[in-house]
Amino acid sequence: MKIRLDLMEGMGAIFLSASPAVFCVLTFFRFYSDASFFFAILFVLHGFFLYLFFIDKVGFDSKVNVLVVFFVFSGLISAALGSGSFFGVPQSLACAGYALALLHCNINPSFYKLVYYVFVSFCFFLILQGIDPEGVFLVSRNVVSVFVVLGLSLYYIACQNYCKSPSVLPAILGVIVAMWAIGRSGMASAVFFLFYAVFFTGKRFSTKGFFVFFVLVFLYFVLAGEYFNILTVGIDRFNTLGIEDVRTLINSAYLIRVTSLEWEFFIGGDLGKIYEVISVNGNPHNSYINLHVNFGIFGFVVMVFFLFYSILKLVFLRNFTLLIVLLVCLFRSSFDVTAFYGPLDFIIWYIVFYVIGFSRVNFGWSMSRGV
Structure with missing residues (x-):
């Protein structure tokens, strides 16, 4: 019993x-x-x-x-x-x-990182299929970056609870996914997380980090070639619209x-x-x-x-x-x-x-x- x-x-x-x-x-x-x-x-x-x-x-x-x-x-x-x-x-x-x-x-950060990676993998699958983020969810494409913020927030909180510094890779992936969704505030939010992971926790890009980053960039630009312009569109929105x-x-x-x-x-x-x-x-x-x-x-x-x-x-x-x-x-x-x-x-x-x-x-x- x-x-x-x-x-x-x-x-x-x-x-x-x-x-x-x-x-x-x-x-x-x-x-x-x-x-x-x-x-x-x-x-x-x-x-x-x-x-x-x-x-x-x-x-x-x-x-x-x-x-x-x-x-x-x-x-x-x-x-x-x-x-x-x-x-x-x-x-x-x-x-x-x-x-x-x-x-x-109190859950190990690896668990939340895994949950976050599942969502990121889903987004990369859609990218490779050439699918417009606007047609993925029942609401606008802006919800994509909301999930990025939610996933990274849970991961960072778990890292805090386990007295660990967050890894740089989840934030890098968040920036790429947010760029796919184009939204300016979503891209800025992901960049803030990346900036914190790199500069405010004592972590730096390691050789492994550089390798993973460039592999992801290669896959993004080559395998999803027809979506190449979405990056420049997102950046141009900042330049032409700002926050107006x-x-x-x-x-x-x-x-x-x-x-x-x-x-x-x-x-x-x-x-x-x-x-x-x-x-x-x-x-x-x-x-x-x-x-x-x-x-x-x-x-x-x-x-x-x-x-x-x-x-x-x-x-x-x-x-x-x-x-x-x-x-x-x-x-x-x-x-x-x-x-x-x-x-x-x-x-x-x-x-x-x-x-x-x-x-x-x-x-x-x-x-x-x-x-």
């Missing part, structure tokens, strides 16, 4: 520890499969189970739970009185559950509307009445607009406060790994709806929880440790 109980506990521990990987798989199929609603339901149910399981360990009266409950009620109020999303509330709660699982479960595009018009139009209508200022703006948003299929292309729409002004102010607090606290703790992960996620979220009812909520919740509830627990890697 004891052996059987130990086996059940061991299987349960494996199931809980693999939750971040389950998050990645379910999120991928939510954007890739025609059965996206089915995977969204599984995502919410699994994440909600994790939240109930781990919040019992953290404590229902903890700062973590109080913060989550506040945003649940803010989301429900904005959905009932404004144009927020009712279904987004359980998604946010599920992401909080996955974040708690990641805080409590429809997003600037959307941000300006939204700000004008919510500052002129007091009710929408408090409960969130109505995106369905803003022409600039309607013209791009209702996508505001900015997670901070999404934050105000879904949580109202009070939720917006509280979240911005905790994000700034997290940045300052991570600088104080010299936890540069989590700092770069958070900054990249926030940067990427400035150009698309990737957070505050998006896949990067998982990482953002994790870092906020770490700072407000776990910052005194020293299991993180930092530059000062000289690893």
Whole structure:
């Protein structure tokens, strides 16, 4: 009986520890499969189970739970009185559950690297097939770089927990995949990860790193020759557009509307009445607009406060790994709806929880440790 109980506990521990990987798989199929609603339901149910399981360990009266409950009620109020999303509330709660699982479960970075390599291999297969990234997922090609950011974030977090410096290769592959997807903010995000892996962890390109890099470049240019122009297209978009595009018009139009209508200022703006948003299929292309729409002004102010607090606290703790992960996620979220009812909520919740509830627990890697 004891052996059987130990086996059940061991299987349960494996199931809980693999939750971040389950998050990645379910999120991928939510954007890739025609059965996206089915995977969204599984995502919410699994994440909600994790939240109930781990919040019992953290404590229902903890700062973590109080913060989550506040945003649940803010989301429900904005959905009932404004144009927020009712279904987004359980998604946010599920992401909080996955974040708690990641805080409590310590997995070797090699596992997350393997999960990330599976996605990268999928992208390289599509590249070699000459497939346009725009037609791969149910949403735009910009989601490709979101998965790059998500995968690298989990890998970097795991490296921190194991006191290891992240390898350069995953970031190199991330840059190549992001270039295939063309998006400017996605390419910049991947480059930030690469810059950190090379210069801020004491690692340098080794002979092996140079060899692998040039082999990948060779495969990219030769075997995917018909896609050669996609690299120059991506770089040209930086040169010709910079950061100016429809997003600037959307941000300006939204700000004008919510500052002129007091009710929408408090409960969130109505995106369905803003022409600039309607013209791009209702996508505001900015997670901070999404934050105000879904949580109202009070939720917006509280979240911005905790994000700034997290940045300052991570600088104080010299936890540069989590700092770069958070900054990249926030940067990427400035150009698309990737957070505050998006896949990067998982990482953002994790870092906020770490700072407000776990910052005194020293299991993180930092530059000062000289690893």
